[in-house]
Amino acid sequence: MVNIQEVNKYLYKYREEILPKYWYNIIPDLPKPLPPPMDPKDTNSRIELLQRILPKEVIKQQFTIDRFVKIPDEILEKYVVVGRPTPLFRAIGLEKFLDTPARIYFKYEGALPTGSHKVNTAIAQVYYAYSENVEGVTTETGAGQWGSAVALASSLYRLKSIVFMVKTSYDHKPARRSLIEFYGAEVVPSPSKITRFGRSLLENNPDHPGSLGIAISEAIEYALEHGYRYVMGSVIDVVLLHQTIIGLEAMRQMELIGEEPDIIVACVGGGSNFAGLAYPFIGLRNKGKRFIAVGSAEVPKFSKGEYRYDYPDTAGLLPLLKMITLGKDFVPPPIYSGGLRYHGLAPSLSLLIRERVVEAIEYREVEVYKAARIFAETQGIVPAPESAHAVKAVIDIALEARKRNEKITILFNLSGHGLLDIDNYKSMMIRYGRF
Structure with a gap:
């Protein structure tokens, strides 16, 4: 098996050649x-x-x-300027901590200049x-x-x-x-x-x-x-279309190390970072895979939202979209994960959840906080609170794999770093303490 650090060096050296030249559109699939x-x-x-x-x-x-x-070439040029392709890492520290036979990989979009995808x-x-x-x-x-x-x-x-x-x-x-x-x-x-x-x-x-x-x-x-x-x-x-560069890169990276993910995980606010990683796999390499979208229990779109036409904006200026929604007038609580506070969900992802192609789960703040601490202490990266939802799901999946002694491969999107979210984490440390 090829060493993943060597793959990332290769990707950096030949980044312009390896960078995808097309976005993937899931609509026809x-x-x-x-x-x-x-x-x-x-x-x-x-x-x-x-x-x-x-x-x-x-x-x-x-x-x-x-x-x-x-x-367009002009966009590819700027992608290279800001640091694409982003690295793929194996979460060896997390695997050892969980004592799991699962192999855990993450696409690290937090490496980009603004810290997210x-x-x-x-x-x-x-x-x-x-x-x-x-x-x-x-x-x-x-x-x-x-x-x-x-x-x-x-x-x-x-x-x-x-x-x-x-x-x-x-x-x-x-x-x-x-x-x-x-x-x-x-x-x-x-x-x-x-x-x-x-x-x-x-x-x-x-x-x-x-x-x-x-x-x-x-x-x-x-x-x-x-x-x-x-x-x-x-x-x-169209936003989800642009983000598929994440999954297209990840496909190539996984190929280079001789791996194929069994389970793909990402958090969901409106749907762009989940779609970015998962859509190329759903549309182009779906066989035998599970896709898991993770949301906030404080903004319970998955458990309490309705699949219907609704406005994307509160004033009703935009066209109605068929989506899973809590209603345009929903006022979310001032939660730790600002990026997950949106009332609706992208139409294509809403459809995939309704058709059971994508599984959807929700976690509470305290669960996500604990997962973020585990990841930071085992991998060294402070995940954005939004991405920590995906980390929590990955931990649960890996622990289940340990119970069943399943040698599965998990791929998730660490869509943002949390260095600018430390004040939010500090408030959670005061509220929940250590664990």
């Missing part, structure tokens, strides 16, 4: 046709609105049925906006990973960017906010006073904690009024 976006009855067309605020190429890719979409689609969407000669872009962010990714991508293309950050995260994640600002973006707490929708919410509740749905609505309103393009970090399927 879904078990059922994907229900299309819909305009609400007796209203102006939301789909026409999308055409006004999204870059034209993003709209085209959102509705393509092509299985593979070519990545989000920059993969940020570079693509901002590039397409840049190609249209606009002045700037707008977006929303929860935990801050997406906001920092857009700020970085915008700086690479010398575009202005304004980021509407969920108020709870704005207050409790000053390091994330500072990183976004350091890259040159303007950060606004959402709900804000600079949009009509934000002002209407603050009039009724001056202490409104905000939500991703609200921040999306504000970013869209601002884009419409200022001629900016709007870029979205998850949920819509």
